[in-house]
Amino acid sequence: MNILPIPTGAYQEMCYIVWSADKKAIIFDPGHDADVIFHALNEHDLEVAAYVCTHAHYDHINALADLHEKAPAPIAMHSKDLAWAFDERNQGPPYYPRPRRPNVEKFEHLESAESWTFADLRFQRIETPGHTPGGCCLLFPESKIMITGDTLFKGSCGRTDLPGGDPRALKDSLSTLKKLSEDIRIFPGHGDDSTIGVERATNFFMQ
Template identity: 50%
Template structure:
């Protein structure tokens, strides 16, 4: 698996393009700057096998419909975040004033503990609510790679004061992540990558 990061939008969201077999790719969190994501896919000669959403926040999904227009593919998200992701509840003025457009796609509901294969890449879903009620981490176990969304950052964690956030629930989710192998590389929704071991040593929120 090859992982490329495209930093998109006002909030510098990490959109990940994970390339598997036959020039098929997974696109994770195409938050904004759809034209940049589309141009990248075209340049690299890639097709999209699926879109994976770590959570429903507007800064992570507002570019989705426009990328999907160019590269139709199933869209996967936790059902709890599907419930509000494309509604007026999901705005953040002055940056995001209208609800994200819902793509005309096949809907895939991500289920905790289930495995999925797209683009020849197999991953499992770890429910990690707290930042949002339907937040998930995407675990590529054979690649020792974890996409953490806004659940876990290098040296920090996602805010719990936004729509649906809950700090106690987030603490329980972080406990789950501490059980993963230390050498697991994490790719957060904002900022640099790290490892589970590094975060267990230095991240205040991973001490509990």
């Protein structure tokens, strides 16, 4: 399995393109810079199998509509985040564009299945509310790769002071992640990758 990190937008939000031998890709958290993401798809000769959002914050979903127009594919997000993803509640700073709703009839609700398969890529959903109500981490068990969104960062964790944030829920979510195998590599929504083992040993919020 291949994973390509692409930092996007003013907040350097991390979009990840994941694919395997058949060249069909899942795009996680297409925050901004649709043209850059699209260029990377072409460069690696990839076809989009799905778009998956760890959560709905504006810095993670702003390129969805543009990408989906060029490369239509199912879009998966937890319905608790979908509820406010494309309305005024998801407004960042005033200068910041509010996410445009992709032109799809229906979204896939991440909570409706424990595990998801798109093309030959299979991941498990781990619900990790706290940063947002519908936040999820997505784990590829065979490759031991986990996309953690803004729940767990290298050396830190997501803030809980934004609308819908819940410090107690985040604490529970972090204890869930702490129990996972230490050799799982984590790929957060901002910053560098790490492993569960390193975070368990060094991340204050995992103590």
